[in-house]
Amino acid sequence: MRCTIAFTGDIMCQIPQNKACQTPDGYDYRPVFAQVRQRLMECDYLVGNLETPLAGESMQYSQALYSFNTPSSFAQALKDTGFDLVSTANNHCVDRKLEGLYRTLECLDETGLDHIGTYASPAARSAPFIADIQGIRVGFIAYTYGTNAFAHRY
Numbered sequence: 001m002r003c004t005i006a007f008t009g010d011i012m013c014q015i016p017q018n019k020a021c022q023t024p025d026g027y028d029y030r031p032v033f034a035q036v037r038q039r040l041m042e043c044d045y046l047v048g049n050l051e052t053p054l055a056g057e058s059m060q061y062s063q064a065l066y067s068f069n070t071p072s073s074f075a076q077a078l079k080d081t082g083f084d085l086v087s088t089a090n091n092h093c094v095d096r097k098l099e100g101l102y103r104t105l106e107c108l109d110e111t112g113l114d115h116i117g118t119y120a121s122p123a124a125r126s127a128p129f130i131a132d133i134q135g136i137r138v139g140f141i142a143y144t145y146g147t148n149a150f151a152h153r154y
Contacts, residue, residue: 003134006043011078011086012051013070015062029077041082045133047140048078050086050115053093054107055100066148068095075111085131087142089117094147117142 013021013029021027033040040046052068053059054075062068078086086108094101101118108115119125130139 001135003045003136003138004043005045005047005133005138006040008040008046008048010051010090011048012068012092013062013074014068018061018070027071027073029074030080033077033081037081043082045084045131045138046082047085047087048083049090050078050088050104050108051090051092053096053100054104055096056103056107059096059100059103066092066095068092069100072107072111075107075113079111079113083113085114085116085129085140087117088115089142089144091144091146091148093118093144094149116140117144 017032018027021029021032052062052070052074054072055069056072059069061071088101088104088108093104096103102120105115105118105120114129114131116129128139129141130137132138
């Protein structure tokens with residue numbers, strides 16, 4: 001048996017990118033991935049580090065350093081680009097506090113995009129994440145050194 005697993009680095013949207021992807025109907029991030037989509041889809045399993053919350057419009061989108069928040073349509077663009085799994089364990093996971101973290105997990109679940117690193121409950125955190133990739137069982141874990149809570153004073 002054989003499988004190909006690919007990993008990307010940080011996937012994030014800063015203020016100029018969000019503005020560039022805004023449309024009259026919302027946000028469309030598919031053009032961002034157009035040049036690399038085919039290459040990314042060549043692997044059997046694609047993993048990335050989601051370096052932004054998907055906390056919803058009511059929590060205001062990215063406006064300042066250490067304060068990311070990206071529209072939920074970004075999750076669908078990742079799925080459409082071939083991402084199978086994203087890590088949410090990084091310094092931006094609580095840029096919109098715990099409410100934003102939980103909303104991010106809900107958004108990923110609604111999109112059907114698997115995720116590791118942050119969890120909505122201790123039970124979810126305790127369950128191992130094992131993917132079956134071409135008949136090979138692969139376990140994934142994710143950790144972070146810290147969060148930007150210091151920048152938000154919480």
